[in-house]
Amino acid sequence: MSLSLAGTFCNVPEGIRILTVAEDHFQMETASDGGGAALDISQYAPDIWNGYEYLTADIYHECHDVLVIIFKFQDTDGRAISVHYGVLPHVTTRLCFPLAALNGEKLFLERFPGVLQSVLRGDSFVDRSRIDGLSICTIPSVSARKFEVSGLRLTQSVPDFTYEPKPYVDGLGQLSWKEWQGKTRSAGEMASALHGELAQMRPDADSNGLTSPFGGWKSLRFPATGFFRTEFDGSNWWFVDPDGYALFSAGMDCIGPSSEMQVTGMEHLLPVLPDREGPYKEAWSGHGYSPFIANLIRAFGESWREDWRELTERRLKAWGINTAGNWSDPDFIAGSKLPYVYPMQSFPSTNAVIYRDFPDVFSHEYEEKALEFARQLAAFKEDKRLVGYFMRNEPQWAFVDGLNLTEEMLRSPVPFVSKYRLIAWLEDKYASVGRWNAAWGTSFDSFQDLLDNEKAASGGNEARRNDCTLFNRLMIRRYTEIPARACREADPHHLNLGMRYAWISNEDLLEGCEAFDVFSINCYQLQPDRELIGRISKRLKRPVMIGEYHFGAADAGLPAYGIRAVATQQDRGLAYRYYVEQAAAIPELIGVHYFQLNDQTVLGRFDGENYQIGVVDVCQRPYQAFVEQMKMAHRNMYEVRTGRIDPFTQAPEEIPKTGF
Structure with a gap:
């Protein structure tokens, strides 16, 4: 059943223009600060939503980056649920929303062909039989954007997904239609750069005498217990390493050779990929294909894993990273000297x-x-x-x-x-x-x-x-x-180390958390939330650590910038330094772990995230301006923590995110 759009718009906010409206499609243009338009669905009886299983629509736009488009449903009791979709530019994408998801039982929806991430936000459920509001909008962006919605309809079954082939990435896994400084031109260029860097880093020059074998800071020591523990010294909380040395944990999440790219459902956007058997076999897995591993094979051949491990260990130590964070590669951890954290698997559940x-x-x-x-x-x-x-x-x-x-x-x-x-x-x-x-x-x-x-x-x-x-x-x-x-x-x-809550949506979440040694939270802000961290620590009498944060930029080779974004790689570096040094100045906070080592892939990982948030790109090239500020932050953090110097205060200007 088509949802006629003619004459249905109301409550169109300032900064939004409805360019064309026809029976089954419309074009919308938004100012850079975003917004949306409401669809008046009062002409439809509420019970039509019970007679169908899916709401579908085709989206097309030619914006500079991923379009985050939001469908918001509201019922007569005022409850609302929004589904946020990530839509690639320059290709038509068919969205398919299962109306059963309005029961709120799922946060992330099944990923249909061509679509990036699909995330639910809002209330715990919407009464499907009493829907009285539907709106379509987007989020703010760095510039105005125009997009077209067509074929809005209710269906009983999943629609057909037939797309015109259009290679979207090149043979190295880079975005094919965009140019940027630092884009790799050939496999030969990539291999030469990696071999040169590895040759220069082979000598064991990472020990400066200032850190213990477990990464602790030798300028401050407490009683040793043989394992990591925590200590409050009257002014600051600390991790204490097995030898008794203080540690502020500057960690890196997802240390591994790979960020996988979704293949199933994205075939129309892919170039010809290597065979699943043969030299590039290890680039394939049950989840998809890794251009990161394929590039390492191109550069190092059969020894790619050993060479990557050595290169990465040297890099992390040179950058000042002192902890292998969540979801890091077990083989890397086994061969590394870095302390590490372990993400437990299969948290206990029940059949109901x-x-x-x-x-x-x-x-x-x-x-x-x-x-x-x-x-x-x-x-x-x-x-x-x-x-x-x-x-x-x-x-x-x-x-x-x-x-x-x-x-x-x-x-x-x-x-x-x-x-x-x-x-x-x-x-x-x-x-x-x-x-x-x-x-x-x-x-x-x-x-x-x-x-x-x-x-x-x-x-x-x-x-x-x-x-x-x-x-x-x-x-x-x-x-x-x-x-x-x-x-x-x-x-x-x-x-x-706790449960790494995304945010404290309700103070009740702190119930029972005295059972942790450290309360962990993921904090995607320009700086750590000092007030929240202090309040949690005071209530629980425990230190706090941040398990995830990141910054992306608009000047590199991915069309989505993550949950916090800035304009350039230099700004990314400044954002990192600002975050870490501000964190080091918070007495109750004992560590911050950056998410993540690698960029994500152009066509998205398993759930569709495709953020430019890594320290290295798909060709294993570090973002050097970012790295230099990382190193500065790590050199300063203990001096900041002990009050010898003030934390960095030059926060870069944020730009609108493209996070889902």
């Missing part, structure tokens, strides 16, 4: 989940899975180079601001063990149904009525909200403490 990836935490199943989860630490129990472990990364349930898991549980028909525990908790608190009804302003016949999701989801007042909030905290505390306790029993030597 309350919302997204939040399990039924009061079930025995959760306790059993936590014990199983912790057993993976046995292999690391005596490893002195291991700083600690992250239990997980960015829980998806925590992306919804103000989420109340108790309310989500009551909305579900599933008889969770946690729901029975809630009933018992309420019975203990109120003693009788009458007192409970009087408090909640309800007319339940029994506490067991909460097992009926239709009855449980209706009504309520401030007392109900308060009770749901209290039980929400109990569930989050158990979510945290059960696996943390199991990990401590399995490995008493190493630090529990």
Whole structure:
């Protein structure tokens, strides 16, 4: 069913022009500060959304970078969910939104052919039978942009994805239609540069006498325990290495030879790739193809892995990186001298989940899975180079601001063990149904009525909200403490570095986090959030570390710049230095890990991210202006931390992001 667009626009904000509108398409032009236009869908009966499974549309634009286009759905209760799509320039892309996703159970959607990342934001769900608003918009950009939306329709099935072939990357994996300073012209040029750099770096000149064998700072020492630990010296929190030396962890995430490129669904944009067998076999995997590994094979042949490891170890030490961060290559870690962190796998879950990836935490199943989860630490129990472990990364349930898991549980028909525990908790608190009804302003016949999701989801007042909030905290505390306790029993030597929350969407997320040795958060800002870090540390009496941050720039060879962006590579370097030195000046913060070593690929990794955020590009060429400021930041960070010099204050000007 086509959604007629003729005469449907309303609430068009200033800075937006609707250029053409026809029965099945329109063109929109936005000023550089972005915006969007609302579609008036009141002409359609609300129940049409129940009769179809997908909303589809074709998008075309010729902007300078990836277009982030947003479809926002709103229901009559004011709840709203937005889906953010990344759309490449100069090619038509067919979007396909599964309407079932309005239940909010997924954060990242299935990646359809031609599309980059698809991410849900907003409330926990939208009532599909009561949709009364649909808008299409984009985000701010460095310049005005124009795009066309056509073929907007509702369908019962996934549409056909037939695209015209248009090679989008060259044989080295670089963006084919863009020029920039530092673009590699040939495989020979790339090989010559890498061989020359490796030859110059072979002598073991990385030891300057200022650091311990575990990377600690020799100018400050505490009692040694033989493993990494934390220490508060009265002014600052520190990591302490196994020999007792202080460490501020300047880490690098994803140290590995590869950033993979999605192949399935992107075939129309690819050049002829090497065969899956033969010399380039290792560039292929189940997830796709790595132009990074293919280029290393071109440069070094069969010894590519050993040569890459040696080159990368020397680079990281020369740059001042002192920790191998999350998701780094196990082979690299095994042969490296750097301390490292370990990302644990398969965080405990249950067959029935309350919302997204939040399990039924009061079930025995959760306790059993936590014990199983912790057993993976046995292999690391005596490893002195291991700083600690992250239990997980960015829980998806925590992306919804103000989420109340108790309310989500009551909305579900599933008889969770946690729901029975809630009933018992309420019975203990109120003693009788009458007192409970009087408090909640309800007319339940029994506490067991909460097992009926239709009855449980209706009504309520401030007392109900308060009770749901209290039980929400109990569930989050158990979510945290059960696996943390199991990990401590399995490995008493190493630090529990937490869960790397994406942000603190709700203060309830801090429940139970005293079980960690270090609270970790990913902080994509121009500088660390000093107030938040101090507040968390004060509440938990624990130090804080930042597991991810990055900066991209618009002057290189990728059409998306990441979550924080600046204009040039020089500005990227200044942004890095500003971030690290500002971080070193925060007493409660004991480390920052940059995401990531390599650029992402033009056509995106498995989920579609294709950001220019690496220290090296697809041809293994470092962004030298960026590197020089990295080195400066790492030379200064201990002097800043101990108050001998002031942190760098020249923050570069940000440009609008192209993050999804």
